[in-house]
Amino acid sequence: xxxxxxxxxxxxxxxxxxxxxxxxxxxxxxxxxxxxxxxxxxxxxxxxxxxxxxxxxxxxxxxxxxxxxxxxxxxxxxxxxxxxxxxxxxxxxxxxxxxxxxxxxxxxxxxxxxxxxxxxxxxxxxxxxxxxxxxxxxxxxxxxxxxxxxxxxxxxxxxxxxxxxxxxxxxxxxxxxxxxxxxxxxxxxxxxxxxxxxxxxxxxxxxxxxxxxxxxxxxxxxxxxxxxxxxxxxxxxxxxxxxxxxxxxxxxxxxxxxxxxxxxxxxxxxxxxxxxxxxxxxxxxxxxxxxxxxxxxxxxxxxxxxxx
Amino acid sequence: xxxxxxxxxxxxxxxxxxxxxxxxxxxxxxxxxxxxxxxxxxxxxxxxxxxxxxxxxxxxxxxxxxxxxxxxxxxxxxxxxxxxxxxxxxxxxxxxxxxxxxxxxxxxxxxxxxxxxxxxxxxxxxxxxxxxxxxxxxxxxxxxxxxxxxxxxxxxxxxxxxxxxxxxxxxxxxxxxxxxxxxxxxxxxxxxxxxxxxxxxxxxxxxxxxxxxxxxxxxxxxxxxxxxxxxxxxxxxxxxx
Numbered sequence: 164x165x166x167x168x169x170x171x172x173x174x175x176x177x178x179x180x181x182x183x184x185x186x187x188x189x190x191x192x193x194x195x196x197x198x199x200x201x202x203x204x205x206x207x208x209x210x211x212x213x214x215x216x217x218x219x220x221x222x223x224x225x226x227x228x229x230x231x232x233x234x235x236x237x238x239x240x241x242x243x244x245x246x247x248x249x250x251x252x253x254x255x256x257x258x259x260x261x262x263x264x265x266x267x268x269x270x271x272x273x274x275x276x277x278x279x280x281x282x283x284x285x286x287x288x289x290x291x292x293x294x295x296x297x298x299x300x301x302x303x304x305x306x307x308x309x310x311x312x313x314x315x316x317x318x319x320x321x322x323x324x325x326x327x328x329x330x331x332x333x334x335x336x337x338x339x340x341x342x343x344x345x346x347x348x349x350x351x352x353x354x355x356x357x358x359x360x361x362x363x364x365x366x367x368x369x370x371x372x373x374x375x376x377x378x379x380x381x382x383x384x385x386x387x388x389x390x391x392x393x394x395x396x397x398x399x400x401x402x403x404x405x406x407x408x409x410x411x412x413x414x415x416x417x418x419x420x421x422x423x424x425x426x427x428x429x430x431x432x433x434x435x436x437x438x439x440x441x442x443x444x445x446x447x448x449x450x451x452x453x454x455x456x457x458x459x460x461x462x463x464x465x466x467x468x469x470x471x
Numbered sequence: 472x473x474x475x476x477x478x479x480x481x482x483x484x485x486x487x488x489x490x491x492x493x494x495x496x497x498x499x500x501x502x503x504x505x506x507x508x509x510x511x512x513x514x515x516x517x518x519x520x521x522x523x524x525x526x527x528x529x530x531x532x533x534x535x536x537x538x539x540x541x542x543x544x545x546x547x548x549x550x551x552x553x554x555x556x557x558x559x560x561x562x563x564x565x566x567x568x569x570x571x572x573x574x575x576x577x578x579x580x581x582x583x584x585x586x587x588x589x590x591x592x593x594x595x596x597x598x599x600x601x602x603x604x605x606x607x608x609x610x611x612x613x614x615x616x617x618x619x620x621x622x623x624x625x626x627x628x629x630x631x632x633x634x635x636x637x638x639x640x641x642x643x644x645x646x647x648x649x650x651x652x653x654x655x656x657x658x659x660x661x662x663x664x665x666x667x668x669x670x671x672x673x674x675x676x677x678x679x680x681x682x683x684x685x686x687x688x689x690x691x692x693x694x695x696x697x698x699x700x701x702x703x704x705x706x707x708x709x710x711x712x
Contacts, residue, residue, distance in 0.1 A: 368504030368560040371536060372620070374552055382573065386564040463564040463600050 213217060251433040256440065259433040269422070273441065276418040279335065283342025284403045288396070291347040295354025299388070300380075309355075316348045323410055333414030341410045345402035353395025355428075357388030390461055397453040404446050486514040487549060489624040490535060495544035497680075504530045506680035508544070512656040514623055517689025519659045519671035521704060527680040528660045532626050535658065552624035553617035553655075557632050559609035561601035561616075568597040571616045577702055588612070588617035590652075591645065607638035611645065618653055625655040629662065643669055664700050676703045 216224065233253050239245050240252030247255065263269035294312065297304040324341065331337040362385050369383045411420020421439050426434035461467035478529040496503070504527045512518050522528045533539045535546060536554050561570045571584035588594055593609035600607060610630055617625055627646075631639045647670060650657055661667055667674050668688065674695070676684035684703045686695050 293574075331549070364556070364558065364560055365562060367538060368554075368556075369549070369573070371538070371554050374574055383562065386562070389564070461564075463566075463602065465602050 192301045240342075242383050248430060248432060250408035251436060253412065255433050256436045260398075263422075263434070263437070268417075272418050272422050276411065276420070277445070278350040279410075279418065280342055280403050280407050281339050283339045283406070284346050286339065287343030287346030287403070288350050288399060290343070291350030291395070291399070292354055292392070294347075295351045295392075296358070298351075299355040299358030300384075305355075312348070313350060316352070320344045320348075320406070324409060324413065328413070332359035338407065338410040338415070338418075342403045345406035346399040349402060350392070353391045353398070354388065357391025357395075358384055360391060390464055390467070391452065393457050393460065396456070397450065400449040400453055401446070404442065404449065408442060484502040488512060489514045490546065490548040490552070490658075492535070493545045493547075495531070495534060495541065495546065497527075497534060497539070497542050505534070506682055508538075508681055510623065510682065512658060514656050515650075515654040517650055517657045517659065517670055517672045518676060519661055519667035519674045521661060521664065521667055521674065522677035523524075523704060524662075526677045527583070528677045529628065531677070532628050532658065532660050535624070536626055549623050551622075553620045553622035554626045554628065555610070555613045555617050557629045559601070559606075559613040560610055561604075561609055563601050566598045566600060567593065567604075567612055570601065570612060571615060571619050575619060583619055584615075587615035590618070591615045591639065592693050597610070605638075607634050607642060610634065610642060614646065614649065618649060618655075621653065622655050623658045625650070627657065627658055627659040627661075631666065632662065639666070646670065664697055664704070668695070668697065668700070674700065676700070678705075695701075 184469050190211070236245075236250070240247065240250065240255070287400075294308060298309050298312075318426070323344065326341055327337050327344075331340060365383050365387065367380060369379045376380060407418075408420055411418045413426055415421035415424070419441055423435050423438040426432075426438070457467050490510070492508060493504055495508045495510075497505040508527075508531065510531075520528050520531070530539070532554075535548070536540060536552055561567075561702045562573065565573070567588060568581055568584040571587050572580040577583065583593065585597055588597060591614055593608060593611060593615070596604075596608075601612070604612065613630070621644060629640050634642060643666065659667070659670060671688060674684075674686045674688060675682050678684075686700075688695065
């Protein structure tokens with residue numbers, strides 16, 4: 164069943180992948196693989212040298228490569244092998260970050276970007292969830308809505324950017340609209356999918372125990388659909404971020420993307436690298452929040468729950 | 472209608488029957504599954520229903536449970552029956568007491584669920600997840616969930632079929648004890664002849680959608696051999712012995 168689910172939601176991902184495949188998305192789907200038990204990385208840890216190194220050792224080891232890379236980058240930049248115009252040293256980027264945060268508009272821009280992402284996410288998420296519930300429960304709603312949604316979904320949503328700009332200009336509305344658009348579909352698809360996957364035997368049991376339709380949904384259908392819905396949330400977080408980057412890069416007077424485009428005018432690669440790092444960081448944080456949600460809400464699930 | 476001969480001696484004469492089925496028929500398209508079936512189960516009576524696969528016994532159980540609409544005939548049961556299936560059907564996202572309390576509307580639902588879990592020997596694990604249970608333990612929870620409803624009719628759809636032999640024997644003892652205490656009418660659908668002999672007051676064999684054989688195990692002097700029952704089920708006795 165998990166395998167089937169993976170196959171299913173990998174479909175929308177591939178259409179997105181044709182455009183831009185963010186690293187974030189790649190890692191997200193790779194860890195879904197682990198969860199599904201297809202490649203079981205954790206089982207490997209019971210063999211070979213692992214007992215000698217220990218858990219803490221493995222953690223250190225996992226940080227070895229990225230830290231080394233940054234050190235080499237720093238040294239190469241300091242030695243003058245890489246022109247600062249091409250790639251500034253990490254220390255320079257860090258300096259810029261501190262300067263911009265204290266004297267510049269970095270924090271304001273960050274706030275603006277996060278607000279756009281959050282607004283779009285809530286908006287698109289609500290629409291996707293509501294449509295998903297409707298279609299998941301009602302064959303009539305499915306017949307009426309699903310085909311249209313699937314057809315719109317087939318459009319890579321970033322291809323709509325020019326049209327959205329014509330409609331809404333390059334203001335806040337355009338950015339929030341794009342984020343919402345990107346968020347709606349993963350939430351919609353995974354909500355309907357989750358509802359469909361609820362074991363009919365459990366629903367039958369609910370009826371035997373005398374649950375009414377409302378209680379049936381609350382006690383059985385929604386909890387059963389939750390793993391799938393949360394998977395949708397994780398995907399949606401990735402697309403929300405992606406949509407925001409694109410929207411802010413195209414035309415903005417504030418936000419992280421504006422900072423990057425503004426810096427491009429003046430060839431300030433340090434600021435550009437900084438914005439990229441911030442995007443990455445927020446992506447990681449968003450994913451961590453989604454994982455935390457999963458662990459909390461799906462404590463009962465053998466693939467998610469850590470504690471009994 | 473099957474004649475109602477004797478009640479189990481301890482039952483009160485004023486109890487209404489747990490269920491009365493009259494002239495029940497059911498067909499899927501042209502295929503008749505249940506043919507004009509009559510059945511009466513008293514409160515406190517344990518009835519086992521045997522029959523080969525496809526003889527209609529599961530269809531009968533589902534009709535009694537109210538899961539399938541009735542096409543012809545009547546089923547009179549005082550209240551919604553409780554069912555235990557072959558699979559435990561516990562909600563994986565609810566802990567044990569919430570599973571047992573599913574459908575209970577009384578304000579003391581949690582206390583009742585706790586009491587029911589204690590009855591099946593799982594009082595220590597009220598807040599545990601179903602996935603941490605063994606097959607036998609999960610079936611015990613399913614049994615608690617059925618009995619906490621205080622049903623007048625308890626339907627058991629091969630509830631022990633997936634358990635190992637030792638666990639099954641323990642479950643038999645538990646079920647016998649619980650049924651004696653709560654006194655619902657019980658209809659046990661099973662493939663297991665020994666299980667039927669061990670548990671039931673009355674054994675029915677269903678064939679081609681009708682009850683073809685009936686035997687009371689609790690009547691004095693009446694015993695039925697495993698071989699005889701198997702013969703009724705269409706298994707040659709030299710194989711069974």
